[in-house]
Amino acid sequence: MLREKADRYDRFTRNLPALLYDYVIDEAGTGHCLYCSAYSQELLGIAPEELMADMNRFWNLIHPDDVEFFREQDLKASQGADTFFIDTRVILPSGKEKWIRVSSTKNSMANDEPAIWSGYMIDISQTKQLEMMLHEQATHDFLTGLGNRNYFKLHFQSELQRKDRFRADGVVLLLDLDHFKLINDRYGHDAGDYVLKQVANIIRAQLRNIDIVARWGGEEFCILLPDTTPGQALLVAERIRSSLARRPLHYLNQQIRVTISIGLTTLRLDDKHIEGAIRRADQALYRAKHRGRNRISCS
Secondary structure: OHHHHHHHHHHHHHHOOOEEEEEEEOOOOOEEEEEEOOOHHHHHOOOHHHHHHOOHHHHOOEOOOOHHHHHHHHHHHHOOOOEEEEEEEEEOOOOOEEEEEEEEEEEOOOOOOOOEEEEEEEEOHHHHHHHHHHHHHHHEOOOOOOEOHHHHHHHHHHHHHHHHHHOOOEEEEEEEEOOHHHHHHHHOHHHHHHHHHHHHHHHHHOOOOOOEEEEEEOOEEEEEEEOOOHHHHHHHHHHHHHHHHOOOEEEOOEEEOOOEEEEEEEOOOOOOOHHHHHHHHHHHHHHHHHOOOOOEEEO
């Protein structure tokens, strides 16, 4: 009977798409693997007997950017928690990267013996890819690849908190393509889409890695320049404006001349939300349009 149960369990673990394991933590805080199912070979590229011989074989797989957080959570669990749960990246011996979910539960033992932790690991790479794709769609503009309003608002709020903490300068630019409707009417909407993508590329080329740019809507773009004085921001805005104004964009066999108007405002101490800064930038943009377009106005 015991043999039948053992054979049944062995068949179950071989065919289950999960790595099952038991381990204990000794008085020195070192983990020792007591059992590891055969799926470790497929999931991690390491044979179960190798993991049972040395749990560092698993630790060495954890992605360098994730290992510190993993160790922190593992330590918290070993110091009193009854469960452990984490999603992390691993780099297999083959070089392939995977996302895995690690979950375990502490089993209380009699006679003051070390508690045995029982758990599983599964591959969640496809789930994570889907999450990242959905996040990208929720925060980025499909056409230009820039962030969208939600993306910009999130980063803007973070910058406000940082600015208040460090008393740093910051500037918001609101940009609008001049006479964009005429481009669509004259050359077609495909040409209009091409112009928006090229303008996004030109804007990106003038910015630093720390700058935040988004397609605000339609033919409008918004830029957040952290740690930037108004004078420095004017230079950035002028580079963007002149880059577009001095040469036409080439679409098929046509040359499309594009200009842009820009409203500029500095972040203020009383800015607690995005609305005030956007309203001031929009007012400055309106003045730039009213004064003839293809220019920069400050508020």
